[in-house]
Amino acid sequence: MNLVLITEQTLNGLQLGVMLFLMAAGLTLVFGIMNLVNLAHGALYMVGAYLTTYFFQATGSYVLAVVLGLAGTLAVGVVTELIALRTLYERDHLDQVLATFGLILIFNELIAILWGRAALYSSIPEYLSGHVQLTETLRYPLYRLTIIGIGLSVAVLLWYVVTRTRIGMLIRAGASNRTMVAALGVNIRLLYTIVFGFGAALAGLAGLLSGPIYAVQPGMGELILIQVFVVIVIGGIGSIRGAFAGALIVGMVDTLGRAFLKPMLATVISPTAADLAGPAIASMLIYLLMAGVLAFRPAGLFPAAR
Amino acid sequence: MTRRDWALVILLGLLAAVPPLAALLHEPFYLDLLRRVMIFAIAAVSLNLILGYGGLVSFGHAAYLGIGAYAVGILAHYGIHNGWLQWGLAIGVSALVALAIGAISVRTSGIYFIMITLAFTQMLYYLGISMAEYGGDDGMRVPVRSQFSGLIDLNDGTAFYYLVLAILAASIYLVHRVVHSRFGRVLQAARSNEARTRAIGFSPYPYRLTAFVISGAMCGIAGALLVNHTAYLTPEFMNWTRSGELMFMVILGGIATSSGPLLGAAALLLLEDVLQGWSLLPREAVRDHWQLYLGVILLLVVLFAKRGLAGLLPGKNE
Numbered sequence: 015m016n017l018v019l020i021t022e023q024t025l026n027g028l029q030l031g032v033m034l035f036l037m038a039a040g041l042t043l044v045f046g047i048m049n050l051v052n053l054a055h056g057a058l059y060m061v062g063a064y065l066t067t068y069f070f071q072a073t074g075s076y077v078l079a080v081v082l083g084l085a086g087t088l089a090v091g092v093v094t095e096l097i098a099l100r101t102l103y104e105r106d107h108l109d110q111v112l113a114t115f116g117l118i119l120i121f122n123e124l125i126a127i128l129w130g131r132a133a134l135y136s137s138i139p140e141y142l143s144g145h146v147q148l149t150e151t152l153r154y155p156l157y158r159l160t161i162i163g164i165g166l167s168v169a170v171l172l173w174y175v176v177t178r179t180r181i182g183m184l185i186r187a188g189a190s191n192r193t194m195v196a197a198l199g200v201n202i203r204l205l206y207t208i209v210f211g212f213g214a215a216l217a218g219l220a221g222l223l224s225g226p227i228y229a230v231q232p233g234m235g236e237l238i239l240i241q242v243f244v245v246i247v248i249g250g251i252g253s254i255r256g257a258f259a260g261a262l263i264v265g266m267v268d269t270l271g272r273a274f275l276k277p278m279l280a281t282v283i284s285p286t287a288a289d290l291a292g293p294a295i296a297s298m299l300i301y302l303l304m305a306g307v308l309a310f311r312p313a314g315l316f317p318a319a320r
Numbered sequence: 321m322t323r324r325d326w327a328l329v330i331l332l333g334l335l336a337a338v339p340p341l342a343a344l345l346h347e348p349f350y351l352d353l354l355r356r357v358m359i360f361a362i363a364a365v366s367l368n369l370i371l372g373y374g375g376l377v378s379f380g381h382a383a384y385l386g387i388g389a390y391a392v393g394i395l396a397h398y399g400i401h402n403g404w405l406q407w408g409l410a411i412g413v414s415a416l417v418a419l420a421i422g423a424i425s426v427r428t429s430g431i432y433f434i435m436i437t438l439a440f441t442q443m444l445y446y447l448g449i450s451m452a453e454y455g456g457d458d459g460m461r462v463p464v465r466s467q468f469s470g471l472i473d474l475n476d477g478t479a480f481y482y483l484v485l486a487i488l489a490a491s492i493y494l495v496h497r498v499v500h501s502r503f504g505r506v507l508q509a510a511r512s513n514e515a516r517t518r519a520i521g522f523s524p525y526p527y528r529l530t531a532f533v534i535s536g537a538m539c540g541i542a543g544a545l546l547v548n549h550t551a552y553l554t555p556e557f558m559n560w561t562r563s564g565e566l567m568f569m570v571i572l573g574g575i576a577t578s579s580g581p582l583l584g585a586a587a588l589l590l591l592e593d594v595l596q597g598w599s600l601l602p603r604e605a606v607r608d609h610w611q612l613y614l615g616v617i618l619l620l621v622v623l624f625a626k627r628g629l630a631g632l633l634p635g636k637n638e
Binding site for chain 1: 615
């Protein structure tokens with residue numbers, strides 16, 4: 015194992031981590047404030063990826079496609095909230111899980127009807143392709159660096175909005191006592207819709223960024239959704255800070271595990287056994303990590319203050 | 321017996337009458353379809369124990385379906401076709417895994433419980449995919465069915481059908497007995513009010529965990545039946561959508577009722593069959609996108625018809 019490879023994989027882990035954070039931030043806010051289990055969050059990720067891919071092909075302008083994709087996902091999110099999810103806030107978790115599971119099926123099939131089941135080719139603009147010479151021996155894709163940059167900027171922006179602005183104050187207040195916030199004259203329904211739309215846009219952002227790296231196809235959202243659940247369980251529900259820490263931990267562990275577990279095992283056990291066990295254990299690593307965290311910190315690493 | 325119980329007995333009686341009727345009408349297809357329905361009904365019955373009576377929203381019940389199937393399939397892969405051994409392993413491993421997952425997840429509640437059960441099932445799904453020896457992503461054929469020392473021949477469609485029916489009836493009865501025992505009362509008490517249950521001196525944790533393990537083991541049997549039914553094994557048995565479908569069966573049929581899981585499994589799988597072969601609409605559009613209709617129905621049932629199909633049966637609601 016050389017240093018270049020380790021640095022490269024660490025950057026990959028960071029990139030997966032910020033992607034997970036974009037998803038987890040929206041989901042954890044919705045959990046924390048509306049007490050809603052939204053399985054359809056992954057569907058919004060998919061919608062973001064599809065809309066941006068479509069608009070990029072249609073208009074030829076990446077910036078315009080990103081703007082339209084984000085606005086489109088936000089609109090889809092808000093409409094979904096108004097039509098279906100709004101009635102679910104007062105229901106129990108079982109109803110929420112089943113109804114949003116139904117929404118996933120609907121979204122996946124609608125996408126399949128519109129664009130087909132085959133994976134869509136999603137390209138990146140000329141100026142974001144290519145590599146950056148980080149050190150003499152390490153060249154890293156510019157696009158992945160861009161994702162890391164955007165992800166970290168969004169994290170800082172979120173921190174600023176939640177802790178330093180009036181809307182952030184309302185969000186925090188809504189999370190700790192919604193009845194009281196409503197009694198103080200805040201339109202809590204509107205706040206819910208804003209938060210949901212905001213979370214949807216973040217999911218759309220994650221989706222459109224990941225499009226060119228992973229496959230754009232129906233059901234793409236669910237694969238990442240379950241990883242995001244792991245992130246939230248590790249970080250603690252309702253906590254943005256927890257989501258950030260959890261996302262980076264999960265991104266790193268997953269990426270480094272897949273890259274280095276097999277060669278590391280091979281030094282301990284026979285190479286053939288490592289060939290068999292390595293990938294199996296690597297794919298289970300984040301779940302085992304989650305079990306470990308839960309055993310010692312049942313409320314996650316950074317539980318939201320109540 | 322209440323009128324509800326009689327309705328259930330009549331339902332099972334009707335199922336028992338299917339093989340001679342199917343033979344009479346030369347429609348062996350229905351035998352196959354209803355056997356599949358009953359196998360999923362067993363899984364749904366097991367889920368109903370923890371979801372309906374225990375209030376534990378497990379989004380990972382497909383895991384035990386997969387474990388039961390893999391236990392049978394892996395032994396068959398090494399030429400061990402002894403059914404007692406295969407099914408014993410299926411039940412044992414399902415119970416052990418349920419104990420491990422339950423020990424961690426039952427400590428939590430609400431959203432955490434849902435996400436953790438889902439995540440662990442996904443872990444097992446990826447484990448199934450990464451086991452190249454047992455077919456990996458594609459799965460593997462399990463051509464030889466379990467052999468029960470000449471006692472019953474699963475290659476005989478009718479005999480297999482009646483075995484599944486017997487196991488279904490037995491599992492409904494078992495859940496009925498568990499629910500109406502002291503153990504079941506505590507379990508239901510903890511569902512309706514945990515604080516009061518604690519106050520009168522019961523810690524819900526061991527009760528919930530035990531129910532979780534019973535439920536997992538029972539679902540393991542359904543998995544063993546399923547792999548014998550399909551003669552094929554794939555990680556898709558453990559796909560998270562499968563877990564969602566099992567939950568939907570319980571809700572559609574009627575949560576915390578004895579006939580609900582059977583009604584729900586029948587309704588969902590027959591609906592799937594009808595939608596895929598519907599001739600009124602352009603066939604391709606329906607067959608390819610029947611999950612869209614399923615999603616809409618699911619949404620409508622959850623939003624407007626919480627009592628489920630069992631609520632339509634005569635008799636008082638439980």
